[in-house]
Amino acid sequence: MKLEDFDYELPEELIAQVPLKDRTSSRLMVLDRETGEVSHHHFRDIVNELQEGDCLILNDTRVLPARLIGVKEETGAHIEVLLLKQTSDDEWETLVKPAKRVKVGTVLTFGEGLLKATCTGELAHGGRMFKFEYEGIFIEILEKLGTMPLPPYIHEKLEDQERYQTVYSKELGSAAAPTAGLHFTEELLEEIRQKGVKVAFLTLHVGIGTFRPVSVENIEEHDMHAEFYHLTEETASIIKETQANGGRVIAVGTTSTRTLETIAHRNNGNIVAESGWTTIFIYPGFEYLAVDGMVTNFHLPKSTLVMMISALAGRENVLNAYKIAVENKYRFFSFGDAMFIRPKRKKGN
Template sequence: MKVSDFNYDLPPELIAQHPLAQRDQSRLMVIDQATGGITHRVFRDLIEYIEPGDLLVLNDTRVLPARLLGVREGTGGQVELLLLRRIDLNTWETLAKPGKSARPGRFFSFGDGRLRAEILEVREDGNRIVRFHYEGVFEKVLDDLGEMPLPPYIHEKLEDRERYQTVYSRAEGSAAAPTAGLHFTPELLEAIRGRGAETAFLTLHVGLGTFRPVKVEVITEHLMHSEYYSIDELTAQRIEAARTAGRRIISVGTTTTRTLETVMRDRGRIEACSGWTDIFIYPGFEFRIVDSLITNFHLPESTLIMLVSALLGYDHTMEAYREAVRERYRFFSFGDSMFIRSSRFKEGPNHDRQA
């Protein structure tokens, strides 16, 4: 398939620039995985589609205030650093703008010198390796000086930083939010458990590769970015118990889906582990564990819409996106949601998983 097969017409005014006042009041498109049939609801109505025994798996990563605005020492030139990946206690891989000024040996100052950045290395991909100098605890300094690294299509200022975090976020390390989870409230999660369903939490730290365009023509030639994941023992036990019992596993977000399918591919079962995944899921992919998916509406020609197409089917996916445009859904990170619903009865870990 070609990348252009995943293009669609999106009026710019449908790109959500801010979150709704209430998380669970976003719209929810419920799609039957088998037929492609569509129902229009509100996200809090998700509870009506949850069945006893279901397991919802969610990504508890927390977004770092990873955007730093400062000046070059000696000249006062403006600079922006975006933290991508921690290498050790004080060393990070970053993006720097403008790149020409961020050369090895140069220093940049943030917060009137409260935080200083020393450029150590320029990587082949243009990213900078930076050592930070500060007093106290780095996370506290970053929390005071950093800004949320909102996606490039959001142009309005975010008044409340917590609205770019899920209510269950815990493990700091992401450069972007796992946006499918932004619709949940503590009350909705409790109601889901009250229906006899379970929740389990894993971690995948979302990288900026999420927003990078696919630049090849044929999708199989695309090289995926790599992201760090971890699954603890309790979560592994809950997921494996649900899988072996044939219960429905509902993945909240593409990041959760990539983690679960990576572990199943590499280990054949879900167990406590951590590592890096560059799995690329596109039509033709055989899902080994994920039955249903809660996700937002994604960028045209992105790897995320390809993942959705792999589970829902290409034709159903593109029709769902056309319907979302017709019905004036809100798109992308602060936008509305879809629930790809499977209601298949299963007979344990070896049941048929046609996608």
């Protein structure tokens, strides 16, 4: 399949720059994956789309305040460092701007010496390896000095850092938020539970590669970034029980979807408790084994995320829904509105 097959026209003014005050007040487009029909709602109406006996699976990863501004010891130049992945004790893979000023051996200081880092290796696309030195607990220092690594298409300052975290975020380790979950409040989740829907959690730490554009014309040649996931025995049991009773598995976000489909495809369609790294690439032609429906945001043109939802709901259905969203001035991307991909009807329903 060609990259152009997943393109659409998006006016720049529809890219949401700030989150809404009330998480549940964003708009919700419902796309029926069977018929392609579209309807318009508010996010709090998601309760009406869920049924007793369903399970809702959310990603409880928490975003690291991973953006640091350092000073180059030799020259005093300011260097931006974005932590991506911890590779060993106190050594991190990072993205650096401007990368040309940082060579192996370059020393940066942060917070007037509270944190120090030495470049130990150069990687592609502005990547650098850094060894950090500090006294105390690294994450506490990071909480003090770091800021949220907002996506590159967001230019407004985020006044409340917690608005780029889900209300149920727990496991620290992401370079970006699982944004479909930003629409939920504790009150809404309780309302969902009261309806007889099981709410369960998994962890997938989102890598900065989620923003990496697809650069090949033939999408099958694209290499996916690796992301770490963990699924507990408790959540595996809830999913298996839901499936055995004829209920539907609803994934909140592409990250939850990616985790569940990775596990199902590695285990002959079964959901089991496990941890590991996934490089799964989901695009049309992919057979979904675990996920019946999905809550998701509106994604960038020609992105792997548009490809993933196209594999679930059909490319033509998705692009038609996006066209309708643009016409109706939906808000796009991380702080934007949401879509619910309604599952196909199961036999007997």
